[in-house]
Amino acid sequence: MTNVYDILLERGYIKQTTHEEEIRELLGREKITFYIGFDPTADSLHVGHFLQMMVMSYMQKAGHRPIALLGGGTGMVGDPTGKTDMRKMLTPEQIQHNVECFKKQFSRLIDLKDGKAIIENNAKWLLNLNYINFLREVGVHFSVNKMLTAECFKQRLQKGLSFLEFNYMLMQAYDFLELNRRYNCVLQFGGDDQWSNIIAGVDLIRRKEHKPAYGMTFTLLTKSDGKKMGKTEGGALWLDKEKTSPYDFYQYWRNIDDADVEKCLTLLTFLPMDQVKRLGALPGEKINEAKKTLAYEVTKLVHGKDEAEKAKKASETLFVGGHDMGNIPTVETTKNSLGCSIVEFLVELHILPSKSEARRLINQNGLTVNDKKVGDPNFIVTEDDFKNGYMLVRKGKKNYNRIVLK
Template identity: 50%
Template sequence: MKLVDELRARGFIEQMTYPEELEEKLNDGKLTFYSGFDCTADSLTVGHYLLICLFKHLQKHGHKAICMIGGGTTMIGDPSGRNEMRKLMSREFIDHNAECFERQISSLLNMDGEHGIFMNNKDWLLDLNFLNFVREIGTEFSVNRMLQFDCYKTRLEKGLTFFEFSYMLMQSYDFLKLYREENCTLQVGGNDQWSNMLGGYELVRKLENATVYNMTIPLLTTADGVKMGKSMGNAIWLDKEKTSPFDLYQYFRNVDDRDVIRFMKVLTFLPLDEIERIEKEEDINRQKEILAYEITKDIHGKEEADNAINTARALFSGKINAENMPEFELDASKATEGIGLLNLLVETGICKSNSEGRNLVKGGGISINDEKVIDPSMTVSLEELKNEIIIQKGKKTFLKVYVK
């Protein structure tokens, strides 16, 4: 199967510029391609991981990857999908996040210089000469046309700053820079980036009279159409300190039945004929186990995936195995005289608020050490926490909590 046929069969391709030309180059040529990663947090999410999976497929077929860290563009913030201006971040904060991104991406992709490289757009954006930039780049952009793009049009009623308005020019300049320095001819990204990507594609074609391309992938959404990402408040992080391997496994073990095969095609590297066999021959629970195991293995390694599946099976069978369970170390100063259950549930992240915790307790949804909690006003003692407790929320969420 040719590369583009496989990408389509897996569900990766959403839009392309000059699709016939690009398909031929993807199938038979050797392209240098890139995508940008703005450093708005200190970890990638599974939304980013969908793009990483595309990178792996492209690298496997001989194409060279540029992971462009957005150390410069993050200073502005992409207005796409936002109803208000993003919070401004310090350079130190962005640089720290950039280091985290590079470390995570290096563990997932071949970034040896031949098959993949990192570049950071702060290297050319932070010290741009404003007048030279607007003379060379700004003259190629029509404000009237830019205002027709959704990323700007939806902001006009509430207000759009010139600061944010310049984001498209900066992102477009990135493509021009990478074309000139690395002969990069393809930009890939999420479908919500299409308008920004068109800016760079058109800029390179105008200034360099060069043939370059764009390709977008669908956003990672649930069957109900909910986007999975930190902007929606439901991020699943790739950093094991933010989302443990067990929690990652459990998330995909419990996805909607309608999402299982779709996620298996884009987020795992199982052959398509094997996925077809799994869909036909395995029951839905086994399909979910395979999906969760493969994703956890590819991100965190086989040992962590084995621990996760074994722990999940033990918990489901009622044989609690605390060894590989997610854990939370509570600051002892917060429990010197014990800590209220509702405060503990919020502190550990099991619940978002006291009212949520209270409702769960009243509904029989909270257990401690395998015993149902019936009193939301109960206090957990420091001594109990020193000996470790296991909090269970519903049937599938477990957390080991302790103090030292």
């Protein structure tokens, strides 16, 4: 039977490991419990989290038990990693709402029945900590000099790192210690930007419990130009269909650069590697077939087969010049909403997230209404703009919305 470590390595997930040979041997020898942390800073997971969920799924299929650790406690502080400014502080009510949203999305890829996976919340042990006891038990094992050399703090030191955020590494390390004590969790996964925090947890368990613990980071989901993948006109590429519709989600993958197709098929689908390599090697225009496969497979995993079929049909119908546009994201409006600028109109209908975003799109010649470029942000929307009872709005190259006049 193939060792899951070799599968993760072949598919390009693994970036760094604390003890490569020991981890590979461990995963081949016994069934372990591992964890990945998710701070509930929004009410939906995004495509960066989806890559981590794929790893959880591969591990679970190999018989290992995942813990999805939701940061009800760490979310009260905020991870400084990759941020030039301090994160907005959320209320306990916002954090709890976000936690519940995450749970629903995990169930798409992770089998949560019969104890096969655990969803835990670090609020359980972090919120009631006695600070003096915490410093004596955990803080004594951390060198400030060493912490300040960590990548996760370097960027923030230039603008100022709050003492609140400085505690984050200790809290994440303590999470690993708690999960080790409660569930015999011996391996922590995370994005490569979490390397310093993961090492801190591994070292803490080895010091406190005098037994082995391990860490592994994943490749971050980036495009061929090195920029983070999953950014859209509306912000992040969300897994919640109310924030990113299945059609828009499908279209994102349908329109990625040719150079990114094979990588995304490898990391974001369960297709066999021989099929991935065949699709990724398709020449010229034929690469579009690989993009269609990618879009369908990822949408099916996130939103289910029915939504993937609808998105596929809508995409094909629109781009072969047909008229059946029933599956394109559609909103309704009334005549009372007309008479305002196109900027106000599209923001009011949540087709664009903000007026500044709408103006930027227009200035870049990226907004089309009924196949005509909109060059003026003060363009007034009237009933004449609704042909056959609807207006067709295109954002960018192939991102469509239909507005129906009631």
